[in-house]
Amino acid sequence: MLDITKLAGQIQGLSQHLTQEAVAGQKRLELASKYLVDAIGRQEEFVEKQDKWKDRIVFANATPIEPLDTRVEIPVPPKVHTVIATDGSQIAPNHHEIAYCYLLNIGRVVLHYGQNKHPLLDSLPEVFYRPEDLYASRKWGIRTEEWMSYRRTASEAMVLAELACGIVGEQTPLLNQLNPRVPTLAMVDGSLIYWFLEQLPLEAREHILPPILEAWGQMKASRAPLMGYLSASRNVEGVNFLRLLACTHPVPDCASFCPNQNDKVPCKVFDPLRDSTLWATQLQPGQRGPLWRSNARILELYQDQQIYFCYVHVGTEIARIEIPRWVAEDTQLFDESLGLMLAQVQKGYGYPVAIAEAHNQAVVKGGDKARFFSVLERQMIKAGLRNVGTSYKEARKRGSIA
Incomplete structure (x- = not known):
């Protein structure tokens, strides 16, 4: 039980700290805004410098593809369209449960607008219990719980591609001048850049990334645009482009001039300012900023x-x-996708309704978990297994005498 009384003094210190951070954050934002204005007039110069010294720049940064002062009004989507989303959840393996296994549950959502079609809202569960599923990742130093989340990411992509390609495939034979293509958008919650892959050994990575890229390739062939939606993004790749302007050295050669990337590095004048904080001062509702690579x-x-x-x-x-690049290079498809995305946010009162529903379909609640293990227990007893049940520790934790 949490004792709020004992926390009171710490909360007061936390509030004072947050107040000081807010003041410092405002100063960083004002400074970044000035650098952004300077970058607009010198964008080509610093893009060339970024490309030339990319092997010597140690911090993550992005390249603006459009002018930094780009402000585009997102178009209103057509009344007839389809939005697809997937999301995943899991039951982690637990040695104290009746069986050591894990479950992945992929939520699927297909919403048809203006087409008089029933939506799809369901989930695809899959149980993993074989030794190769539970222990194979340990040879790479990866815990089973971590490996489970990586496999879930791949499963989300594959299920999304299957849905998107299936929907587009159903439409293709019916296309004509009187029945044009139905705009379709496939959405996922979160980034399409899987940063966790960097820390995986090559052999482990080959089990995760190729299925994802294959799924994306299928969507590309079907022209079913893919989009990752990041709410409350913590990314700093755009702000880090401005660090090139803040660099006090002749060239942005981090390896030579700043080998120790600490807080005293001259170009870290904006840290920890986020991209979203900066663009909140630059964009009006319904607008997008420049495209970045x-x-x-x-x-x-x-x-x-x-x-x-x-x-x-x-x-x-x-x-x-x-x-993906192929969506960005198709201007019509890109603009159309942004329109469908914004409509989803408006329908979802601030968050895409398709992604939210996919999460709701995927999430495994406490009651679902209890029913899963109850069914498993009955099957194990039916198969003739004895002493089926949770550990004494797990049983004791579920009931308290206090």
């Missing part, structure tokens, strides 16, 4: 699936929108 090193493994992003004022916040 991410230079994250992990993207070197993405083959031709380079990731682009932009920031959009969706009315309630500044959202980071990520898309």
